[in-house]
Structures are given as C-alpha cells and as structure tokens.
Amino acid sequence: MLTILFDGIAYGMLLFIIAVGLSITLGLMNFINLAHGAFAMAGGYITVVLMNRYGVSFYLCLPIAFLVVAAAGGVLERTLYRRLYAAPHLDQVLFSIGLVFMSVAAVQYFMGGQQQLIHLPPELSGRTEIFGVGVGRYRLFITAVCAILVIALQLALSKTRFGSQLRAAVDDGRVARGLGINVSAVFALTFAVGSGLAGLGGAMGAEVLGLDPNFPLKFMVYFLIVVTVGGTSSITGPFAAALLLGIADVAGKYYVPEIGAFVIYAVMVIMLVLRPHGLFAREGSR
C-alpha cells in the first residue's frame, strides 16, 4: 500500500519534471506544443547511447542530457517556434504533430524500434527499507532529485530577477518590453530550460517509463493532462496534478488493471468540463 503510494509519488515527480517545461510554453505562453515529449525522448536516447556505447557514468549522463536537449530546444525556438507564437492554435497543433512524427521516424531509423534498456549503477538498483516500507532505491533517487528541482524552480521563479522578468513578460509582453525587458530572449531561455528539463526527465525516466520510438505519442497525453489539469498560475498547480496523476495511475494499474488507463482519461474529461481552465487557474487567465 505505502509502496504503491511511494511509487506513485516517484512517477508523478518524474511526470512533473518532464511536463514543467510544457506548462510554461503551453500554460504561460499559450503555445500548444504537442512535441514536448520528443524532447524527453531525446534526453532518454542521449543517455542510452552515452551509457551503452561509450560507457559514460549515469550521473554524468543526466547533466549532459539536460544541456544537449536544452541547446536543441533553444535552437528550435529561435528558428521555428518563435515564429508561431502568434499563430492560430491549429497551426501550432499541426506544426508540433509534424515534429513528433519526424522525431518518431528519425529515432526509429537511427536506433531501431525496440525498447531501450538502461543499466543503472549498482547503488541505485534494488530496494531499501525506510520505516519498514520497502522502497526502490532508484525511485528514492528520482524523488530526491525532483524535489530539489521543484524547490529550485519555485525559488527561481519567485525570487530571482529572471523569474520576475519572465512573469512580467508572460503577463503583458508589451509593457514588459516597454520596461526594457528583452522578452524574446527571456522566452528563448525559458523554452530552452523547459526542453532541457524534459530531456533530464526523459533520461531519468527511461528506466521507469520505458523508452522506444513511440515515447512522444504514448506519453503526450500524460504531459498535457498534467498541465491542463494543473492550470497555469504557478508551478505548484502542475506539481500537485502530476503527483495526483502519478499516484492515481500507479494505483489504478495495480488495483483495477482492466480499467487502469481508462480512468485517467475519464478524470481528465470530467475535470475539464467542470473547470475548463484547470484546477488551480488564476482569475482572469486565458
């Protein structure tokens, strides 16, 4: 029981790390980016290739995955995404679906269609007992890393100069520009960090979520649910939603496997009907 709860929390944390970048592009910049899962997949594959082919340590792979994916996200933002910020939602959907299709086919071409495995370092595999509850060490590691990241993100958004610039740019781009904030640079950097976090999440999640070329399509809905249900007011909304979703998903698949996947979608639809702007929407937001 407690083990399932803990697994759910670790799963939810992972979902949150991947989805938090999406909650910024989608929630704050109002850009429907269905390709976010592709960044996570990129992170996962970078880790697999580095570890299995070049024998790089797992701990070193994580920051590399973050940096490489962040750089890729930054380049894509500068070249393609920024042109579509003002485009109709239909265009954004088409564009990002196109990116997903391309990434799925490209990964299949270079890496093959089979499931990729990651060999965790020995100190992370196996279970430990904490207060009499058996807990996977890797799950514990994920939870710890994600908890640190959540706190760091929250502090970065609320306490730093960049955080206030971002919030200003999101609330009213014109006024922010008038105040001398380089809105386009702020967005580009945010997008890059968001993509990088997705890459990091994908790298850590390859073991838990599984990694194959269909990853972006398979988990697209989960990331979207985290953001839509969580709302866009802060990162605590998506965080709560991700934890809820993680626990519900793990518990659902454990206790009622027949309808496990069904429940998530049903909850989302009902949720969106009742609160079209998300659980923790701020007043007057779009």
Place this chain on the structure above:
Amino acid sequence: MTAADETSAVLSPDAPEHLAQAQLRRRGAWRAYEIALWLTAVALIFVLPSKALLLTEVAILALFAVSLDLILGYAGIVSLGHGAFFGLGAYVAGLFARHYFAEPVTGLLVAGVASGLLGFVTSFLVLRGSDLTRLMTTLGIALMLAELANQMAWLTGGADGLTGFTVGPILGLFPFDLWGRTGYIYSLAVLFLATWAARRLANAPFGLSLQAIKANRVRAAMVGVPARSRIVAVYTIAAVYAGFAGALLTQTTSFVSPDVLAFHRSADVLLVLVLGGVGYLYGGIIGAIVFTLLRDWLSVITPQYWMFWIGLVLVVIVMVGRENLARWQTFLPLPTQETLKRVAGLRAGAKRGDGR
C-alpha cells in the same frame, strides 16, 4: 418555388429579403470544377479499374475529411479526436453485420446514428473552455474509446480486431466483388450524397451563421445567432459523417481493428484537410487525393519511414503558411507569374467581350 414566387410578387426585386435569397442561390450554384471533379471520379471506375481499392480509400478519407471540415472549417472547433466517431462507426457497422443484418446500407445508417448520438452527447463538452480544453476533451474521448475497444475483447475482438462477419450485397442486389469495384462505386455514391447535403447546408443560412460564430462568437450572438445550439447541431452532423466513413471502411474491407481509433487517424485527417484547404468542402476531397497519392508514393520510396516525410510536410505547410498554399502562384518566378496573369486576363477579357 411557389413560396418564392409569392415573396417576389409582394416584394420589390431589390428588397433585402430578395437580395439575400439571390445571393444564397448564387453561393449554392454548382461550379464547373466541382462537376469536372465528380465526372472524373465516375470515369475512374472505367479508366482505372485495377486501382479501385486505392480509390475507395480516397473516397472514405475524403468523406472523413469533409466531416472534420464541417466542425473545423465552418464552426472553427479544433478537434484532435475526430477519429472517435470514425472508429465507433467502423465498429458499429462490423458488429451490426455480424449479429443482426448483413445488408450494408442499413449498417451504414445504423453506424451513422450511433456516431451521431455520441457526437450529440459529447458536443456539450466542446462548448466550454478554450481551444486547448477542446483539444484535450476531444483527444480524451477518442483515447477512452480506443481503450474500451481494446479492453472489451469479448465484443470487439480486442487487439486482434473484429473478424468473422460477411457483408451482404448492397440493397440485396450488388454483391461486393474481389477487385473492389462495387466498393468504390458504393463509397463514391455515399461521398457524393454526403457532400451534396453538406454543401446545401454550408450555403444555407445555417452555414453562414456557423461562419459568423467562427469569426466572433460574441458578435454572432449580438445579431441573434444561437451559437450553442448551432455548434451542437453541426458537431452531431459531422459525427454522423465520420460514422459513415468508418462504416464504409468496415464494409469495404470486412475487417475492423483498434487501429480505426488510433491517434494517428485523427492526426492524419487534420493533415488531409489542411493539405486541401480548410473551410471549403472540397478541401477535404482534394486533400484526400493528395494525401493518398503522397503516402502511396512515399511508402514505395521509404517503406518504413514515410511518417517522417508526412511530419516534414506538416511542418513545411505551417512554416509556409496555410493561407499561402492557396496563393501558390506568388512563389513562382516573376516572368511565369506575368504569363499566368496575361492568360487569365485574356480569358476574363474574352468573357467581357472586348477581346483585350
């Protein structure tokens, strides 16, 4: 016509009602290219009998795209789950043929009614919220159905698909042949009737009011358009159409698998519609032709990775700008453009009768 005659007897020819009627009639008139398209489609039965299976595929995809155009192009509702209605229609047609009655037209109607009911019920969900909410609800409904089809193996055959049913002759007269000719004629007939009805609808005040809702819902409400009920109506009609398309697929292939509910169905049909042009019914049909040819061609060159090229096409379309696809001449080199303009000018001049 008698009602119209009475009206014109009472009203002077330039009374607003009269003008509006004339305008509606002009909008509804058949264009030359439409007639040419349908004649070509009929002629293909005789010209390319060996390609009947491919042509059937085009016709079914075209009907599906026309259905999406009704809600996306006319009402402006972005849907990522239109495959739900397609898949439901496909399964209902298969189950109906298996358990009740093998005649296809009855099955088609039953499937249409079933999808229409689902469309009516779910249409209330798309009334609320923003584009994003709508995307997520439509996607969620489609995924739920796919999950259901997968789990209810006793009814649907699960992942292996629904087999073991035969589709009888159409109206008890025309059996399906091995080469798919009957199937093509049948699908084409359904596509034609559906498109005919849809263009009647789109050119009627109903269609115009939908465009008003799409342009600005608040303004539409100010001139007295009941936005909610119109959206519910058009969403239901579109669902019926998608159900027809799904049923046609089942009946012409005698097979249903959970693939009919997969996400890529909904994504493909969006691409089809965008390729052909959103907001006029023939966009779906032209898009279906282009898409099927493109896929056929790409899957010959790169059998496994055509998805990559489809994705690239999508990205390029968006980057070029959807509205620029219609103005493709502007991308030609200047001398060619001028020649084109001169040719067009000549034709227009000939029509005016001054020869210049």
